[in-house]
Structure formats: structure tokens, C-alpha cells
Amino acid sequence: MAELSRRSLLRWTAAAPIAAAVARAENPVQRSGEPGSKTVSDRARRRIQQLHLPNLSLLTHEGKRVLFYEDLVKGKVVTLNFFFAKCDEICPRVTANLAKVQDLLGADLGTKIFMYSFTLKPDEDDVDAIRHFREMYHARPGWTFLTGKADDLEKLRKGIGFSYPDPAIDKDKTQHIGNLRYGNEPLMLWGACPGMARPQFVAESINWMLRPNASIGEWRPVAR
Amino acid sequence: MYYNVFGEKVSRRRYKEMCEAAKNRRELIAAGLTSRRDLMTMGLLTAGGMLVAKFGLSARAQQVSTNNPPSSGQNTSPGTNQNCVPGNQTQSPQTRPFVTPLTIMPVAQTVVSLSPTPTESPNVGAGEVRSAAFQAPQIDPVRFPVVPSLLYNFNQRQFSASHSPDLPTQTMWGLDDGTGTRSPGPTYQAFYGKPQLTRNNNSLPQVTQLNNTGFGFPSVSTHLHNAHNPSESDGNPCDFYTNGHFCDQYYPNVLAGFNSDHEPNGDINESLGTLWYHDHRVDFTSQNTYKGLVGFYCLFNQLDTGNEFTGFHLPSFPQFDIPLAFADKVYDPESGELVFDLFNLDGILGDKFLVNGTIQPFFQVQPRRYRFRLLDTGPSRFYEFFLTDLNNLGGSNPYWLIGTDGNLLPNPIQVESIRIGPAERVDVIIDFRPFAGKTIYLENRLNQINGQGPAAVDSQLAPQNSSTTECSGVLNSNQPAIFPAGQGNLVLQFQVSGSQVRDHSVDPATHPTFYELPSTRATPRIVRTFRFDRLNGQWSINGQFMDCGIGSSGFSETFRFAVQQNSVEQWLLTNLTGDWMHPVHIHLEEHRILSRNRAAPTLPTDSGRKDVTQLHPNERAQLFFRFRDWLGKYPIHCHNVIHEDHAMMALWHVTPQGDNILVP
Numbered sequence: 001m002a003e004l005s006r007r008s009l010l011r012w013t014a015a016a017p018i019a020a021a022v023a024r025a026e027n028p029v030q031r032s033g034e035p036g037s038k039t040v041s042d043r044a045r046r047r048i049q050q051l052h053l054p055n056l057s058l059l060t061h062e063g064k065r066v067l068f069y070e071d072l073v074k075g076k077v078v079t080l081n082f083f084f085a086k087c088d089e090i091c092p093r094v095t096a097n098l099a100k101v102q103d104l105l106g107a108d109l110g111t112k113i114f115m116y117s118f119t120l121k122p123d124e125d126d127v128d129a130i131r132h133f134r135e136m137y138h139a140r141p142g143w144t145f146l147t148g149k150a151d152d153l154e155k156l157r158k159g160i161g162f163s164y165p166d167p168a169i170d171k172d173k174t175q176h177i178g179n180l181r182y183g184n185e186p187l188m189l190w191g192a193c194p195g196m197a198r199p200q201f202v203a204e205s206i207n208w209m210l211r212p213n214a215s216i217g218e219w220r221p222v223a224r
Numbered sequence: 225m226y227y228n229v230f231g232e233k234v235s236r237r238r239y240k241e242m243c244e245a246a247k248n249r250r251e252l253i254a255a256g257l258t259s260r261r262d263l264m265t266m267g268l269l270t271a272g273g274m275l276v277a278k279f280g281l282s283a284r285a286q287q288v289s290t291n292n293p294p295s296s297g298q299n300t301s302p303g304t305n306q307n308c309v310p311g312n313q314t315q316s317p318q319t320r321p322f323v324t325p326l327t328i329m330p331v332a333q334t335v336v337s338l339s340p341t342p343t344e345s346p347n348v349g350a351g352e353v354r355s356a357a358f359q360a361p362q363i364d365p366v367r368f369p370v371v372p373s374l375l376y377n378f379n380q381r382q383f384s385a386s387h388s389p390d391l392p393t394q395t396m397w398g399l400d401d402g403t404g405t406r407s408p409g410p411t412y413q414a415f416y417g418k419p420q421l422t423r424n425n426n427s428l429p430q431v432t433q434l435n436n437t438g439f440g441f442p443s444v445s446t447h448l449h450n451a452h453n454p455s456e457s458d459g460n461p462c463d464f465y466t467n468g469h470f471c472d473q474y475y476p477n478v479l480a481g482f483n484s485d486h487e488p489n490g491d492i493n494e495s496l497g498t499l500w501y502h503d504h505r506v507d508f509t510s511q512n513t514y515k516g517l518v519g520f521y522c523l524f525n526q527l528d529t530g531n532e533f534t535g536f537h538l539p540s541f542p543q544f545d546i547p548l549a550f551a552d553k554v555y556d557p558e559s560g561e562l563v564f565d566l567f568n569l570d571g572i573l574g575d576k577f578l579v580n581g582t583i584q585p586f587f588q589v590q591p592r593r594y595r596f597r598l599l600d601t602g603p604s605r606f607y608e609f610f611l612t613d614l615n616n617l618g619g620s621n622p623y624w625l626i627g628t629d630g631n632l633l634p635n636p637i638q639v640e641s642i643r644i645g646p647a648e649r650v651d652v653i654i655d656f657r658p659f660a661g662k663t664i665y666l667e668n669r670l671n672q673i674n675g676q677g678p679a680a681v682d683s684q685l686a687p688q689n690s691s692t693t694e695c696s697g698v699l700n701s702n703q704p705a706i707f708p709a710g711q712g713n714l715v716l717q718f719q720v721s722g723s724q725v726r727d728h729s730v731d732p733a734t735h736p737t738f739y740e741l742p743s744t745r746a747t748p749r750i751v752r753t754f755r756f757d758r759l760n761g762q763w764s765i766n767g768q769f770m771d772c773g774i775g776s777s778g779f780s781e782t783f784r785f786a787v788q789q790n791s792v793e794q795w796l797l798t799n800l801t802g803d804w805m806h807p808v809h810i811h812l813e814e815h816r817i818l819s820r821n822r823a824a825p826t827l828p829t830d831s832g833r834k835d836v837t838q839l840h841p842n843e844r845a846q847l848f849f850r851f852r853d854w855l856g857k858y859p860i861h862c863h864n865v866i867h868e869d870h871a872m873m874a875l876w877h878v879t880p881q882g883d884n885i886l887v888p
Contacts, residue, residue, distance in 0.1 A: 043559055044438030052567045090760045161567030162761065165674050177761030179569065179870065187431055189441055190566040191507045194762035194871045197769040204774060205507060212431040212443065215353045215465035217778035 045188055052159045053185075058118075058148040061131040066146070068156060073185050077209045078114045080160055080181040081195055083145075084121040085133040090178045094195035097202070098180070099137040104203035110142020112210055118156060120173050122147045161192075184209040314563060316555040316576050319388040321584035322717040328546060329520065329580060332401045332410035335377045338423050342472045344370045352472060353465035355779040359454035359854055360419065360476040363483055367419070368476055374420035376412075379427040380444060380517060381405045382434070387553075387576075388583040391560040395437045396516040397428060407581055408549045408601075409501070409519030413541065416477050416495070416525040425470040439564035440508075440515040442467060447504035448521060449647065450496055450630055450814065450835040452480045455856025458811055461506035461873065462772035462780045477523060480813060483853040484790040493739045494814070494833070496523050498547070498597040498630030498649045506772060506873075510572075510603045510865035514564050516581075518601050520547040527738075528632060536632070536738055537730035539595040539653070544729065546587075547597040550715065551578045552605045569761055571604030571675015571866045577668070577715040586717040591660035592727035593653055597630070602646035603865045606678050606805065606838075607715075608670035608706060610641045611654065613662065617709040621664070624732040627651030628832035631814065632739055636732035637828045641706075643670065645677075645807040647863035648836045650829065653732050659720040669712035671704050675866060677805025677841070679703035741832065744816050744848040748794040752785070753887045756808070756839060756862065756872065757800040763862065763872035766887050770861075770871040780857055784874045787851045788882025794818070797837065798844045806839040806867065811858035812878070815847040822846075836863055851878055 049055075055069035066072060081098070083091040095117070102109050109115065117134075119125035125133070130145040139145070147153075157163060162177035164170040182205055183190035189212060193205045208214075340347060344361055346354035360368035383405040384393040399409030414420060428442035429435070443466045447459030457473040465471060479490025503509060503517035522541065524530045530541035539545050552574035556563050565572050576583050600607055611621035624636040630649045642650050671679040680703050706712075730736045757764050768784070775781025787793060795815070797808055814833040817825045821843055825831065837845050861873035874888065 043556075043561070044563075047556065047563070048438055048566065159567070161565070161569055164761070165570055165676065175760060177569065178759065179761055181567070187434070188438060189431070191441075192569065192870055193507065194759075194764070194769040196759070196762060197871060198771045200774075201769075201771040204772065208441075208443070208507075212441070213466050215443070215469050216463055216772075216774070217353055217355075 048188055052161070054152075054155055054159055056148065056152040056156060058146045058152070059127055061127060061134050061145040063127045072114070072116055072144075072146075073183075075186055076114050077112060077184050077206070078116060078182070079206060080116050080118070080183075081179070082118050082120050082157060082162060082176055083133070084119050084173065084176075085125050085129045086121075087174070087176075089174065090176065090195075094178050094180075095133075095137050097196055097199055098143075099139065100199035101202045101206070102140055102143050104199055105142075105206065108210065109140055113142065113206055115143040117143070117145045118153055119145070119147045120153065120157070120176055122150050122153055182206050182209055184212065187212065314554050315557055316553075316574070317391065317557055317560050319390040319576065319583050321714065322586040323389060324582045324585045326546075326585040326587035326716065327580040327582055328542065329406065329408050329411045330403065331542060332376055332378075332412045333403055334420075335375050335402060338371075338375055338377055338421075338472075342371050342375075342421055342423070347472075351469045353463065353469045354456055354471050355460065355463050356456040356856065358456065358472075358474045359856070360474055360478075368474075368478075369419075372419040372421050372474075374418055376401060376420065376422040377425070378409070378422055378446075379405075379425045380446075381427050382429050383407075385516070385581060387555075387562070387578060387581065391555055391583075394562045395435060396562075397440060397442075397512065398516050399519055400427075407516030407518065408547075409517075411519065411542070411547055412501075412521040412523075413530070414475065414477050414521060414523045416479060416523065417489075419474070419476045419478070422473050422475065423470050424473055426465055426467050428467055430467050437561060437563075439511040439566055441505060441511060443505055443508065444503050444512065444517065445471070445505050446473065446501055446517070447811075448473070448475060449500045449502060449809075451475060451499055451521070452478065452494070452496065452813070452853070454854045455812075455858055455878070458856075458858060459501070459504050460780070460857055460875075461504045461509070461859060461861075462774070462875070464505045478853075480850070480852050485850075485852065491742060492525075492527075493742050495525055495528065495632070495739055496630055496814075497528055497627055497632060498599070498651055499523060500549075500599055500601075500649070502601070506770065507869050510869050511564055511566070513601060513865060514551075514553065514603055518549060518551075520549070520597065520599070522547065522597070532727075532729040536736065537728065538626075539593055539729040541595075544592070545595040545597070547580075547599065548716070549580050549599045549601050550607060551601045552576065553578060568675070568866055569763075569870055571677075571864045573605055573672065573675065577713050579716050584715060584717070586719055588719045588721055589656050590722050590725045591657045591720055592725050593655045593657075593729045593731070595626070595729075596652050596654060597649060598642075598644065598652060599649045600644045600646050602863065604646060604675045606643060606645045606670055606672055607668040608641050608643040608678075610667050610669050610709065610712075612665045612667040612709050612712075612714065613659070614665065614710055615662075623655070624653040625650060625828050626653055626732065626738070628829050629814070629835045631833040633828075633832045634739065634741055635735055635737055637831075638732070639828060641669070642829060643678075643827075643838075644829070645805065645836065645838045645863075646865065647807060647809055648829075648838070653729075654718075655731075656718065656720045657724070659718070660722075660724070662720050664718050664720065665714040666716040666718070667709070667712045667714050669707045669709070671707055673703065675864065676803055678705065680705035741816070742850075744818060746792045746850070748848075749788060749791045749882070750884060750886070751794040751796065752885070753796045753798065754808075754860065754874075755798045755800050755887075756806050758804070763867045763870045765860070765872060765874045768874065770873040771875070773875060780875055783857060783877040785876045785885040785888035786879045786881070786883040787876060789855060789878050789880050790852050791850075791882060793849045793851065795847045795849065796844055797839050797847065799839045799842060801841075803841050805841065805864070806862040806872070807836050807864060808839050808845075808860065809836045809863040810847075810849075810860045811835075812854065813849050813851050815849050818846040818848050820845050854878060855880070 134145045398405040398407035480494040482490035499521040503512040527535040529535035554574040773782030857877040
């Protein structure tokens with residue numbers, strides 16, 4: 001199974017309307033009498049983007065301003081998780097685990113796979129703080145740490161489903177969700193695994209997004 | 225010194241309140257929460273029809289409140305998990321109930337041959353993905369030939385389906401036995417003593433050509449739920465494969481014990497009846513089953529024959545023996561297209577109730593006895609099913625429970641209602657004679673507002689004089705546990721038409737006898753503990769997370785623990801997640817529930833053989849197992865498939881020696 005290059009991911013995006021047109025011919029899914037209605041694919045993509053992947057303005061650990069959807073996620077295989085620099089328990093464990101994951105991703109990190117970690121406490125974690133935190137874990141290029149406005153980061157956190165039904169627990173930052181969201185935006189494939197899962201399995205899970213056409217047994221475990 | 229279930233010190237007065245609350249709840253459940261009159265007699269129901277939020281009903285009555293108003297009525301129920309994310313407050317478009325007839329899935333058709341011919345070892349060159357050689361032909365090649373006489377060729381395909389005349393057709397995934405693609409898939413009619421082989425082909429579109437409706441990963445592994453099956457044919461979550469690949473799955477249809485303590489034919493009292501198949505792809509099971517990859521597998525023998533003139537004389541299959549697959553789904557309010565919340569960690573609920581693939585169908589029945597096989601396909605909803613006559617809401621309409629998780633009980637048990645959770649099945653007999661000429665409903669009256677589980681539920685409790693802390697309470701004290709009759713979800717309409725007809729099936733009221741329950745007296749080789757927990761939002765078992773443990777073979781090689789082949793074990797399942805419910809499923813062998821919080825189980829649905837145990841809030845369930853005959857890998861997992869997909873699963877394996885890990 002040939003590995004999917006970034007270019008081929010982009011090609012899928014370009015090919016989507018054609019596939020949708022074929023499908024439309026086969027599957028008349030739109031309501032009749034609704035002229036010019038969009039394909040299911042486009043509509044689903046728009047709905048998911050609007051509900052879950054807001055196009056918020058954020059700041060990277062290098063102080064660069066980026067848009068969450070347009071710049072970070074669109075057209076890419078990504079991982080998303082939350083941290084804050086002064087977190088005692090969960091964040092160091094998850095971040096240290098992800099540092100092992102980044103090594104297992106090898107040359108794909110920064111070329112085919114992009115990791116993003118977002119602060120839960122943007123008021124404490126300015127650009128310097130997240131840069132410093134990032135350096136502690138020897139994050140490689142392709143693993144970006146981000147801060148921004150508190151309201152925006154809350155919107156993002158809830159958008160990707162990292163919240164609790166109980167509002168009291170949801171407010172308690174020490175209990176924050178330690179999961180890692182992984183996805184392939186061009187294909188709108190999304191899953192999640194614990195940030196504290198065994199790094200090899202986390203890396204394999206991310207690889208499902210990069211090589212979605214591979215069956216089990218078609219790759220060997222990532223280097224230990 | 226007194227403690228509540230959360231380990232907090234409480235006064236003696238408060239503790240007594242808690243126990244009283246628990247007792248009240250027990251009584252409600254024991255009473256089956258039956259008629260309006262009964263509830264009013266107990267002072268628990270107001271004239272307005274709402275359950276009283278009686279002080280002390282909840283052990284956390286003074287601590288917990290909720291802003292969610294109780295939902296009521298079949299048209300105003302909430303959408304997906306409205307507590308969680310603003311974007312999730314989807315409410316489906318209006319659909320007319322009871323305008324579509326119930327679909328009865330056709331019996332799966334065999335094929336004469338498969339090309340290429342099935343091989344004992346995986347045919348990798350032809351595109352087969354299977355982790356090991358078939359075990360059954362190695363045990364007895366005469367009884368279990370590599371190519372048995374019953375062959376099925378199933379293709380998983382994308383297709384269009386109508387869920388309601390008021391919605392556009394939906395892009396779904398279904399199963400095709402050669403007669404067309406459908407969801408739920410065709411129903412297997414299988415027989416003990418007749419081994420069969422299914423070639424499960426992944427013919428879903430390539431991931432790049434999905435016309436993706438926003439969820440579903442065309443990478444599959446089909447599990448036959450509760451089959452006493454060898455591990456290579458079990459449909460392990462980690463044995464997934466993509467378009468163009470297939471897996472030959474060998475279903476020996478043989479009783480547990482055939483190769484151990486009940487040679488050569490196995491223990492008749494371990495007979496299975498109602499099984500189901502579903503996709504089990506690790507991390508994506510919820511999406512793929514929601515998209516349609518489910519179906520029934522009915523297994524018959526010389527007693528449970530499917531013919532009401534023979535054996536146990538249960539209503540004849542398939543005319544009067546009807547599998548019912550329940551699913552709750554949600555549709556985009558503008559486009560009417562089926563949607564799934566990809567970004568949920570808790571569990572998802574739909575506001576539309578489907579039976580066998582259509583929303584709120586009707587079913588024309590004759591005034592006689594029917595056997596129904598009720599299956600909760602999830603993803604996260606629990607149901608409590610009552611029979612409701614809207615013209616006589618105070619009436620009592622009992623029916624008969626004859627099987628739990630597809631396994632016949634020793635005798636029928638008359639019930640007012642039955643509660644089931646994701647993946648559980650119950651076999652019931654409904655006698656429609658009293659309703660001749662009427663229209664009645666199967667109504668879900670259980671209140672559930674989010675993925676946690678029913679809005680108000682407690683565990684079966686420890687004896688009241690216990691000085692320990694095993695009283696457990698109600699989650700949301702403002703929420704009724706059970707809606708009044710007629711105010712729940714009417715999921716299926718029965719139109720009882722025609723005059724009296726012949727009925728040769730057994731009358732459950734005559735107390736017929738089915739199988740005996742296998743003994744649970746054997747001493748376990750080991751007692752293992754499994755703590756179901758949530759660590760910073762990460763679902764876990766014993767503090768660890770799902771891991772396929774892929775080794776150099778390319779398949780799973782590392783497992784959390786090893787069960788000794790042909791041994792007895794006890795497993796203690798402990799729920800440390802507070803208010804969350806976990807329907808826990810264990811593959812390979814069924815279990816019996818020995819106790820819940822040290823008390824013997826009292827619910828009829830807990831009394832038989834099980835493959836899913838509902839682990840209630842703050843509860844410890846003690847399970848008895850005999851692991852027999854087969855070797856290899858199997859999972860234990862929560863069957864709230866959202867929890868399952870977020871790592872609340874562990875792989876273990878059966879080996880000749882086993883191990884002694886107490887807390888795997």
C-alpha cells in the first residue's frame with residue numbers, strides 16, 4: 001500500500017465534487033424540488049466544520065497568528081489535544097507521552113501529520129509560556145503549541161467534544177479531558193484515543209488516518 | 225461511622241435517608257413501576273402524571289440538580305446529548321409515526337461454493353485478512369470440514385435506504401447475501417450441529433470515494449455477538465480490513481463443552497438462541513454500526529426448533545418469531561440526512577426510534593402468541609419496554625420474558641416491563657389474544673437524557689443493615705425514572721387484526737420448562753478484578769487503555785492477561801465512574817451474575833445466562849465464567865460503543881496455562 005502523500009490528500013479534496021456528482025446520480029439524496037441543492041458530502045463537511053472545527057484566530061508558540069480551520073486542519077492529517085503549562089498531573093503525563101509519539105511518527109511529522117496542543121489557560125499561557133513548555137518536551141517541527149483568546153479556546157474545546165456533561169466537573173481544569181483527537185480532514189474521518197495510551201498504539205491510530213486503506217497486517221508496528 | 229457511596233462521611237440520619245431512598249427505588253423497580261394507580265397508591269405519582277420528586281429518593285438529593293426539564297412525548301424528546309456541546313442540540317425533522325410497515329429481514333441465503341475455495345490457513349494471496357488458521361477443523365476435521373456444506377457470501381456495501389417517507393433516502397452501509405443490500409442485514413437461520421462458513425467481504429467504497437455523509441470508516445471486522453466461536457472467527461476489533469479484502473469466518477455452531485467437559489456434543493444447557501452480528505472495528509464501531517452494519521443470527525436446535533409443533537413449541541420462525549432491532553438516530557433538521565456526532569466522548573442519543581431500519585413502524589399481527597427477539601443495537605440508549613394501550617393507560621399489559629441475551633430461561637417469567645441496554649437482547653412472548661381488534665404499542669418509558677445512562681437509576685443494593693457504603697442513589701433527582709404510560713416513546717405499533725386463529729405454540733402461563741441453568745458452584749481457579757474508570761475523560765479498565773498490541777506478525781501479540789483453557793474464573797466488575805452506566809460485554813463464553821454489591825441478583829433479566837452485564841453506578845458485579853474449548857484472543861469492553869471506541873476495552877487471550885494476574 002503506497003503511503004499517501006500530502007499532494008494526494010489535496011487531490012482528494014479536488015476530486016470530491018466529481019465523486020459527489022457520480023453519487024448524486026446514483027443516490028438521489030436531496031429533497032425533490034430543491035434546485036441547486038448541494039451534495040451530501042459538501043453539506044456534511046460544512047456541518048462538521050461549522051459545529052466542530054471553528055475557524056478561530058490563534059497564536060502559535062512562535063507568535064505567528066493562524067486560523068484554526070483554514071491553516072491548521074484543512075487538507076491535513078492532524079492530532080488535537082489540550083494542556084496548560086502549570087498543570088501538575090495529567091498534562092505532563094500526556095505531553096511526555098506525546099513526545100514519544102512524535103518520535104514514532106518519524107519523518108511523517110511535519111510533512112504528512114501535524115500535531116497541535118492548545119492551552120486551556122490562555123491567560124496564564126502566553127506565547128513565551130507555551131514556547132517554554134514546548135521546549136521542555138523537545139517537541140519537533142510539526143508539533144505546534146497554541147494559545148489565543150480564552151473564549152475562543154473554550155469554543156474550540158467544546159467543539160471537539162472535550163467537555164463533561166456535568167458543568168462543575170467541566171470547569172475543573174485539573175480534570176480536563178486528556179484525550180487526543182486524531183483525524184483526516186480531507187476525508188472527514190475523526191477518532192480519538194487516550195493521550196495516555198501506549199505511544200505505539202497512539203502512533204498506529206494516527207497512521208490509520210494517514211493510510212486509511214491499509215488493513216491490519218499490512219504494516220508492521222512502528223519502531224519501539 | 226457512615227459513608228455515602230462517594231466515600232464522604234455522612235450523619236446517621238442522612239445514611240438512613242439514603243437507605244430509605246434506595247429502598248423506595250427498589251420497591252419501584254420491583255413493582256415494575258406498573259400502573260398509574262399503583263404509583264398513585266404509593267404516593268409517587270401526582271394527578272398530573274409526573275413522578276413525585278420525593279425527598280430522599282436520591283442519595284444525592286441535596287447535592288445534585290439538573291437544568292434539564294424532563295422530556296416527554298414521542299415528538300418532543302431531546303436530540304443528541306444536549307448537555308455537552310452547543311452544536312449537538314440537533315433535533316430531527318418531524319416524521320409521521322406508524323405509516324411504514326415493519327420490515328422483517330429475510331433469512332440469509334447460502335451459496336453453492338465460494339471462489340477461491342476457503343482454506344484452513346488465511347488465503348493472504350487472495351486478499352484474506354485473518355489472524356490465524358481455523359481451529360475447528362484441527363479439533364475434528366470430519367465434524368468441522370474446512371469447507372462446510374453451509375456457505376454464505378456476505379458483501380458489506382453502501383446503499384440507499386428509506387427510514388421514513390418524510391425523510392430523504394439515506395446513504396447507509398448494509399449487508400448483501402446475494403439478494404440485495406439491506407440494514408439490518410439478512411437474518412441467519414443457523415442450527416446446532418451444522419457448521420457454516422461466512423465469507424465477509426468488504427465491498428464498501430474506497431475511503432476516497434465514500435461520498436462521505438460525515439461518519440463511518442470503511443474498515444471492518446464483523447463480530448458474531450455471543451457465539452461460542454474460535455477466536456480467529458470471532459471478529460476481533462483489531463482484525464480489521466479494508467475494501468477488496470475479506471475474512472472467512474468459521475461458525476462451528478457447537479455447544480460449549482464439546483471439547484472439554486461435555487464431549488462430544490457440548491452442554492445442552494449452554495444453548496444459544498438470539499445472537500447478532502455487527503461491525504467491531506477498533507475505535508470506529510459506533511460510527512460503523514450506526515451506519516448500518518448489524519444483523520441477527522438465530523440459532524436453533526432439537527428443542528428450540530423454530531417450529532411450534534415440535535420441541536419447546538415456541539412460536540414458529542420466521543412467521544411468528546420476529547427479530548426486532550432497535551436503534552435511536554438523529555437527522556439533520558434542514559437536509560433530513562442521518563447525522564452522527566463524531567466528537568462525543570460520553571455516549572450519543574437519537575430522538576428518532578427505528579425498528580428494523582425504519583422509524584416507528586407498524587406491524588399487523590394476528591390475535592395469537594408471537595415470539596419477539598428484542599435487540600438494543602445502541603449506540604448508547606437503554607430502554608424499558610412496556611405494552612401500552614392508549615385507550616386504557618391505567619391497564620396492566622403483562623407479557624412473558626423467556627430469554628436473556630438470547631438464552632432461554634428455565635421457565636417464562638411474567639413481566640410488566642423489561643429494561644435492556646446496548647447490545648443486550650431479550651426474547652419475549654406476547655399474547656395478542658386480549659387485544660384482538662385493537663391497536664397497542666411497544667413503548668419505551670425509560671427516561672434517558674444523555675450518554676451516561678438512564679436519568680435515574682440505582683444499583684441493586686446491599687442489605688440495609690450493612691455498615692458499608694453500598695447504598696446508591698439517583699442521578700438527577702428532578703428526573704422521573706420512568707415516564708407515565710403513553711408519555712414515553714412509542715416505538716412500534718401493533719395492529720391486532722383478524723379473528724381467532726390457530727396457535728400451536730406453548731402457552732407460557734402453563735409454566736413450560738426450557739433449559740436448566742448450568743451450575744455456578746465450581747471453585748474458580750482465579751478471581752480477577754476489573755475497574756471501569758474514567759481518568760481525565762479517558763475511559764479505562766484498571767487504569768489502562770485499549771491497545772491492539774500489534775507485534776511483528778502484523779496482528780495482536782500482546783494481551784493484558786491469559787485465561788487458562790477449560791477453567792472456571794470469577795470476575796469482579798467494579799464501576800468507579802460515579803453516575804455512569806457501563807453495559808459490559810465479554811466475548812467467547814457467557815456468564816452468570818452471582819451478585820451485585822454482594823446481594824444476589826433480583827431482576828428477572830439478571831437471572832439467566834448473560835453476555836452483557838449492566839454495570840450500574842457505584843456497583844460491583846460478580847460474574848461466573850467457564851472458558852471452554854477454544855484458544856486465542858478476545859476482548860472485554862463497555863458496549864456503550866462511544867466508551868468502547870474511546871479505549872474502554874482490553875484484549876485478553878485463552879492459553880493452555882493461563883496466568884495469575886488478579887487485576888489485569
